[in-house]
Structure formats: structure tokens, C-alpha cells
Amino acid sequence: MSEFSTRILDWYDAHARQLPWRVSPQARRRGVMPDPYRVWLSEVMLQQTTIPHGIRYFLRFTELWPTVEDLARADREDVMREWAGLGYYARARNLYACAQLVSSQGGFPRVASELKKLPGIGPYTAGAIASIAFDERVAAVDGNVERVMTRFLAIDTPLPKAKQVVAEALEPRLPDHRFGDFTQALMDLGATICTPRGPACLTCPLSDDCAAHAAGREEAFPVKAPKKPKPVRHGIVKLIHNGKHMAIERRPDKGLLAGMNGLPTSDWNVIGEGEPIPEPDSTDQGKYLGRVEHVFTHFKLFLDVYEEQRTAPLDGLTTPLSSLGEAGLPSVFAKAANLLVT
DNA sequence: AAGTCGGGGGC
DNA sequence: GCCCCAGACTT
Numbered sequence: 364m365s366e367f368s369t370r371i372l373d374w375y376d377a378h379a380r381q382l383p384w385r386v387s388p389q390a391r392r393r394g395v396m397p398d399p400y401r402v403w404l405s406e407v408m409l410q411q412t413t414i415p416h417g418i419r420y421f422l423r424f425t426e427l428w429p430t431v432e433d434l435a436r437a438d439r440e441d442v443m444r445e446w447a448g449l450g451y452y453a454r455a456r457n458l459y460a461c462a463q464l465v466s467s468q469g470g471f472p473r474v475a476s477e478l479k480k481l482p483g484i485g486p487y488t489a490g491a492i493a494s495i496a497f498d499e500r501v502a503a504v505d506g507n508v509e510r511v512m513t514r515f516l517a518i519d520t521p522l523p524k525a526k527q528v529v530a531e532a533l534e535p536r537l538p539d540h541r542f543g544d545f546t547q548a549l550m551d552l553g554a555t556i557c558t559p560r561g562p563a564c565l566t567c568p569l570s571d572d573c574a575a576h577a578a579g580r581e582e583a584f585p586v587k588a589p590k591k592p593k594p595v596r597h598g599i600v601k602l603i604h605n606g607k608h609m610a611i612e613r614r615p616d617k618g619l620l621a622g623m624n625g626l627p628t629s630d631w632n633v634i635g636e637g638e639p640i641p642e643p644d645s646t647d648q649g650k651y652l653g654r655v656e657h658v659f660t661h662f663k664l665f666l667d668v669y670e671e672q673r674t675a676p677l678d679g680l681t682t683p684l685s686s687l688g689e690a691g692l693p694s695v696f697a698k699a700a701n702l703l704v705t
Numbered sequence: 706a707a708g709t710c711g712g713g714g715g716c
Numbered sequence: 717g718c719c720c721c722a723g724a725c726t727t
Contacts, residue, residue: 409722416713417722450711453725485724505722523706550722559720560716590718619710660710694712 367569368538368545374568375548380555382414383421388544397543399471399496400431406488407458411451414554420449434459435466443622444691452623452693457483473497495543502533503546507553513585514557517574521586557581593658597640598631599648599667600655600699605674608681609700611690619659624680626696631664643667652702657695668699 376388384405386397404424408417423445428434434442439459446455460482465471472478475493479486490503502508504526512518512529520528538545556563562581564570575581603610614625634640645651649671657664682690687700 406722407724411711411721411723413713413721448712450713451723453710454723457724483724487723491722503722506720507722546722554722621710658712660712661708 364539365536367536367572370568371548371552372538372541372544375544375551378551378555379544379547380551383418383425385547388541391541391544396498397496399492400434401425402492402496403431403461403471403484403488404458406491407454407483408449410454410488412449417449420446431462431471432466434462440691444624444689447623447691448694448697450694452620454483456622471496474499475501491546494546498540498542500537500542502530502537503550504530504533505550507550507557508533509585510559511549511553511557511569514562514575514581515569515573517578517580517584519584519586521588523588525585594662595634595640595665596631596662597634597665597667598629599643599669600626600628600696601649601669601671602652602700602703603627603671603673603677604684604703605677606672607684608677609684609687609703610677611680611682611692613680620693620695623693624682624691624696625693626699628666631662631666633662634665640665641667643669645669655695655698655702657698659695664695666695666699668702670703 379388381387382405384397384401386395405417405421408420424434427445428437442459443452443455446452449455461484464481471492472481473493474497475489478484478492479489484492487503487505490501491505493499493501494503509522509526509529512532513525516532518525518528518532552567552569556567560582564573564576564581567573567576570576575584610627611624612627614620614623616622643651643654649669652668652670655666655668657666684703687697687704692700
């Protein structure tokens with residue numbers, strides 16, 4: 364057993380975070396194992412998502428669908444609607460597809476190499492599920508682990524290439540048992556001690572041998588490739604309603620916000636550098652309600668919102684104005700719809 | 706290797 | 717404003 368893993372596991376025994384899908388290190392010693400379904404669901408929900416945000420969705424999903432069989436039997440529309448607001452909607456599509464596969468195969472594969480073949484399960488999530496739920500001897504390298512290890516070893520390879528370097532550095536440092544605890548311990552350490560800014564090296568179990576700490580350069584790691592500026596786009600969206608219902612539409616199965624409900628919208632045109640954003644006016648599009656700003660992963664959007672009140676019945680998909688919050692609208696459209704209420 | 710794909714919270 | 721967050725998938 365390496366000194367490295369012993370220190371981390373000892374620290375974890377005293378400082379493990381308590382989370383709804385977890386089994387404490389004490390309970391694990393008594394032979395209690397976590398539910399693979401809950402581990403999988405939490406891992407997928409937390410991909411690029413903070414715990415305070417994801418945890419609400421986890422509790423809601425497990426309340427609606429306590430088992431993977433329940434989720435597999437659910438209506439796809441219900442799953443997508445419940446995912447609305449969590450982002451990265453391909454995760455929800457893959458989640459549903461994965462539930463169907465797992466349910467038909469009688470359960471989750473128990474090894475990372477097989478888990479990784481399932482939709483929405485990549486290298487990290489496969490390692491996390493395999494180690495946490497089945498105690499396989501595998502590492503799970505997420506953003507926390509990247510930060511801890513690049514600091515500990517002063518790895519100056521820029522991300523994302525450093526991910527492989529970290530994985531290779533971690534392998535010989537794995538413990539000889541408690542693989543699930545080890546995975547969770549590294550993540551807890553990264554989340555609570557070895558934080559992106561202002562790491563708490565004073566209370567870190569690794570600080571004695573940490574290369575970055577020795578050099579006083581903790582925040583210099585991990586090294587990241589420079590990021591590109593986000594282009595700006597502009598479009599308009601219409602709130603078409605009759606006082607009781609509002610027109611919505613199903614977005615295409617590919618591309619941005621795929622498969623989600625949306626509002627009728629124009630194309631979102633790129634605004635060139637230094638180019639002015641078109642002025643809104645209430646003449647032709649309806650009554651101008653205001654402008655909504657929303658930042659996506661790779662562009663920033665300004666959306667002018669217009670209200671068009673109709674007396675004739677609405678055709679196509681609609682949703683009651685009284686319960687817009689339950690319409691399953693992604694955040695950008697929820698922001699726009701809110702201009703009608705407020 | 707680079708692009709695509711959401712959203713919220715911290716500072 | 718910029719950064720980050722239990723990343724995966726496509727090209």
C-alpha cells in the first residue's frame with residue numbers, strides 16, 4: 364500500500380462528504396455497497412455540473428424513478444422535461460438510452476471496460492462507477508483529480524493532454540483495496556482542500572510531498588491551453604399566446620438544445636466584431652418585451668423577446684401560461700418566457 | 706486535436 | 717468579466 368493512498372484514505376475516513384448517493388467509509392467497512400443506479404445517475408448528472416445544482420435533480424429523479432427499470436419505462440418526454448435547466452441535454456438522451464440497455468440486460472456491467480461502451484459513459488464515468496459501485500481497481504480522473512495530481516507532481520503538461528499523464532501517474536499509486544473510497548477521497552480532497560484558488564494546504568494530507576506546494580506555486584497548476592473568445596449572436600423569440608396558453612415547439616433531435624421544448628425563434632446570427640446589435644422595434648414582430656442575455660458554451664446570445672397575443676386558437680404544441688415553469692424549457696427560453704409574467 | 710454541447714455560482 | 721464544475725461525443 365503506497366504512502367500516497369494511505370494518507371488519502373486516512374484523511375477520507377475523517378472528512379468524507381455525505382452525499383445522497385454515497386455510502387460512508389464506515390458503512391462500507393460493514394459491507395454496505397452503494398446502489399449502482401444511483402451512482403451512475405449522480406455521475407452523469409454531475410458531469411460539468413456543480414453538486415448544489417445537480418443534487419436537486421438527483422433527488423427529483425430518484426423520487427420519480429427509484430430504479431433503472433423505472434427510468435427505462437418512463438416516457439422519454441418526461442425524462443427530458445425533468446432534465447430541463449440542467450444543461451448538456453445529450454446527457455439526458457444518453458441517460459434514457461442507457462437505462463433501456465441496462466434494464467434489458469438485467470443490470471449494470473460491473474467493469475469499467477464494459478461500462479464505457481454504454482451511451483453517455485466515458486472514461487471518467489466508467490472508472491467512477493466501476494470503482495465506487497463495484498470496487499474495481501481503476502482510477503477515475505476528473506477535474507478534481509487532475510488538479511490534485513498536477514499539483515502534487517508539478518505536471519506542467521497543458522490540459523487536456525495532462526489527463527493521460529495524470530492517469531499514468533495515478534495507476535501505481537492506487538491502494539490495494541478500498542478502490543471506491545479512494546476515488547471518492549481524491550475528489551473530496553480536490554473539492555474541499557486542493558481547490559482551484561486558495562487551496563487549504565495547511566490541512567492537506569499530501570502537502571509534505573506536494574511539488575507545487577514546495578515551490579509555492581499551487582495555483583500555477585493545472586496548466587491549461589488558452590481559450591478562444593466567444594462570438595456574440597443575436598436573435599428574436601416570440602411569446603405567442605391567447606391569454607391562457609403559449610405556443611411552444613419541439614426542437615430538432617440534433618444540435619443545440621436538441622430534443623427539448625423551445626419557443627418559436629429566428630436564426631441566431633453571428634454579430635461581427637464591432638458590429639452593432641440590431642435595434643428592437645415593436646412594429647412588425649409584436650410588442651417588444653425586452654432583451655434576454657444568455658451564455659452558452661461557445662457563444663453569447665442576445666435575444667429580443669416579443670409578445671404576440673392572439674384571439675384565434677393556437678395550433679401545434681402549447682403550454683399553460685399558469686405553469687410555464689413545468690413546460691420543460693431550457694433556461695434561455697425560460698428567461699424569455701419570464702418577461703411575460705414579470 | 707479541435708468543436709460542440711448548458712447552466713449556475715464564486716470571486 | 718473570467719473561472720470552474722464528478723465530461724462525452726463528433727468531426
